[in-house]
Amino acid sequence: MDAPVFVALADPLRRDLLVNLAEHSPKTATQLAAEYPITRQGILKHLNVLEDAGLVAVQQHGREKRYSLTPEPLKDVDAWIKQISAQWDERLLRLKAFIENEPADE
Amino acid sequence: MDAPVFVALADPLRRDLLVNLAEHSPKTATQLAAEYPITRQGILKHLNVLEDAGLVAVQQHGREKRYSLTPEPLKDVDAWIKQISAQWDERLLRLKAFIENEPADE
DNA sequence: AGTTTATGCAACTTAAAGGTTGCACATAGG
DNA sequence: CCTATGTGCAACCTTTAAGTTGCATAAACT
Numbered sequence: 001m002d003a004p005v006f007v008a009l010a011d012p013l014r015r016d017l018l019v020n021l022a023e024h025s026p027k028t029a030t031q032l033a034a035e036y037p038i039t040r041q042g043i044l045k046h047l048n049v050l051e052d053a054g055l056v057a058v059q060q061h062g063r064e065k066r067y068s069l070t071p072e073p074l075k076d077v078d079a080w081i082k083q084i085s086a087q088w089d090e091r092l093l094r095l096k097a098f099i100e101n102e103p104a105d106e
Numbered sequence: 107m108d109a110p111v112f113v114a115l116a117d118p119l120r121r122d123l124l125v126n127l128a129e130h131s132p133k134t135a136t137q138l139a140a141e142y143p144i145t146r147q148g149i150l151k152h153l154n155v156l157e158d159a160g161l162v163a164v165q166q167h168g169r170e171k172r173y174s175l176t177p178e179p180l181k182d183v184d185a186w187i188k189q190i191s192a193q194w195d196e197r198l199l200r201l202k203a204f205i206e207n208e209p210a211d212e
Numbered sequence: 213a214g215t216t217t218a219t220g221c222a223a224c225t226t227a228a229a230g231g232t233t234g235c236a237c238a239t240a241g242g
Numbered sequence: 243c244c245t246a247t248g249t250g251c252a253a254c255c256t257t258t259a260a261g262t263t264g265c266a267t268a269a270a271c272t
Contacts, residue, residue: 010116063269
């Protein structure tokens with residue numbers, strides 16, 4: 001399972017950046033820095049983490065770099081959640097069946 | 107949006123613990139430590155993070171503490187993903203509509 | 213040409229995360 | 243009772259993450 005997307009989502013500022021970009025892509029690091037209480041370099045580090053996870057893509061436009069949301073990797077997270085949920089549900093069913101067949105004694 | 111569950115999922119060992127518990131709950135920290143290359147105390151720290159996120163529950167049994175999966179908080183993650191995806195999709199639709207009405211010039 | 217304004221690189225500080233060790237305490241079992 | 247085994251607490255080490263500052267470079271604009 002692809003790790004970097006989970007790491008990317010762990011930080012609240014990065015999640016906020018994703019929501020922001022979902023609504024207002026594309027934006028430059030400088031524009032984003034103006035909206036947040038941290039410096040452009042700080043924003044840039046977060047954007048790099050997001051880019052490594054494939055959650056944003058960059059597009060050069062003259063001298064500026066515009067960042068846009070690319071939400072595909074979120075599917076990996078969704079798939080992981082579905083997998084573990086399914087595993088759990090199946091387990092519960094087996095447990096239930098077991099209990100119903102074997103009238104417990106403790 | 108509930109932060110601790112995102113943090114909990116960021117670590118690969120913690121994700122592995124969840125999968126493990128999905129299949130083999132409940133287990134004690136000592137049992138788990140035997141299956142992983144780290145110490146019981148290390149496992150315990152991860153279990154505490156998972157517990158803070160509401161992803162595992164503990165049940166005392168004599169002198170031992172048994173950890174079980176409680177996957178409900180994963181719904182929050184799922185909801186967050188769905189929300190941002192919906193936001194993005196709607197945005198794309200608006201953009202598409204805009205382009206189709208306004209034959210571009212750059 | 214000269215001045216803005218945006219990005220790029222890199223060093224540095226601080227705080228937190230992951231993991232260890234050591235020991236104290238409690239309970240199960242001969 | 244005594245011993246083995248499981249848990250609890252806390253200090254400690256090391257690495258990484260988050261954020262900053264400073265300066266260099268490159269492209270727009272007048």
